[in-house]
Amino acid sequence: MTRSTSRSSSRTKPKPSACGLHVNIDDAETLLPQPVRGGLRRGLSARQVQMIAISGTIGTGLFLGTGKSLAQGGPASILICYAIYPVAGSFNAYATRFFSPSYGFALSWSYWFNEAVSVTSDLTAAQLVLQFWTPSYPWLVSLLFWVFLILLNSFHVKAYGEVEYWLSFLKVATVVIFIILGILVNVGVNQSHTYIGAHNWLIPGAPFIGGFGGFAKVFVTASFAYGGTESLGITAGETENPSKNMPKVVKSVFWRILIFYILSILLIGLNVPWDYPNLSNKTTTTSPFTIVFTLAGSTVAGSFMNTVILTSVLSAGNHALFAGTRVLYGLSVVSPTPHAPRIFSRTTRAGVPLYALLATSSISVLCLGSSSIGSGQLWGWLQNIVGVSTQIAWLSIGLASWRFRKAWIRQGRSLDEMKFRASWTWPWGPYFVIIAVTSLILIQGWSSIFPTFSPVDFVSLYIEIPIMVIMGLCWVLAKNTFIDSIPVPGNADHPNETTTLIPRNAGTQEAHSKWRSDIVDIQTVDLYSDEYADEPLDEVKDEPKGKRFSFFWRLYDMLA
Incomplete structure (x- = not known):
């Protein structure tokens, strides 16, 4: 299959995919099922995307997970672990293109499951929050939230973006109020009118609870809490003018999340x-x-x-359901061989992948099992699964970033051509992420083995690893056993010609020679097909504010 070499041609105008990458229209329209009604829509503004990224992080992990972390690791452990972790990036499709298709396949399905389980976790967290007022019928609130989230995500992406923006704004405002209030409580403005200071760091057992095991436990909870920043790239396919808005959002979100988390964690440990x-x-x-x-x-x-925490649970579940739906949609539109059934690529007239939405939300019925297991116990297990899956995603970000930059340089392209790059973390950044996260994935299950072995905890902490390995091996086996049994379009000179590909196990010498390494060759990998070319409409959308009000808009952007 060949691609037109003219980057300015209307035939090769990039079309957005769910993972922030783009496929060529002439390729996609030939290979993808025609029931797709126009694909996804670019309906998210920079204002909304910025809040979505923050809302995906400031949620149940911060509001509820910190309680579990404090009880298991102590104030010092949570401060150190939460200070180590903030990262962000796009990864699913890039891991496939620049590292390994089999790894990308396994990663994408793992991350879809991560988001689906995150929805379950948030619905279970709603039951925990409700117990502050009443222990009766905890499953009812989960059911109501579940129906609401499905309905909300069934509308145009703008509706999702606007609801998420204001829910996120409420959470950010609450965290700011909490930081101010936490300082006042610590210095004596509390019910007992006593100065707290660092007293809670000096009580028996503190500041480290459970030794190294307790410290290791906090890492997976911190991963769960920070999970969501990496899904920022998934919104790129539905963001207006992504080449300008996404870099701006990435820079601002990192520092805001870091400040919010570290100050909040410090005050929690003190008070x-x-x-x-x-x-x-x-x-x-x-x-x-x-x-x-x-x-x-x-x-x-x-x-x-x-009440605010309950709305944040709703917001976090909304974000996870949106991200999971888009990941599954992205799997179904991978070309030339879809990684998921093509039915998940079908969208409504409003650009909503409805079948992908229903499949992702169906996993959430697990939350109804909390009535027999115990909401706290179930939520802890779900936290472990999501936390480890998030760590694998971060590991993949390091791999994809390392391979992408090597391919860019190896093929002679200037770094100035990149529309966004984090220069101060290169070249040590990707290596640090790969080594550090791999070490954490392996050692954080220490507490499930010592001093006593806990089978359920061990499985929840390590189940993702064998699943990733098995799925990757299945992909390699399938690709080396059978060539894709779909028609491949002809080249630009003969667009109507197709070639039906044959099984690789046909017994020919050529078939046996197809067994080869799954690692992508960075010397030949395509660096152009997913580049987003700014359109005139994007430029128009960048200028509506006018010079007279530019100062006020900059102030608003900074605060929001």
């Missing part, structure tokens, strides 16, 4: 003792945010904070 009653157990988990608000005033303040 809440690690042995606070019902902070984290099999049946319930209490948010440290709610505890601090209660310490500041009354039960009413605690109820207010709990």
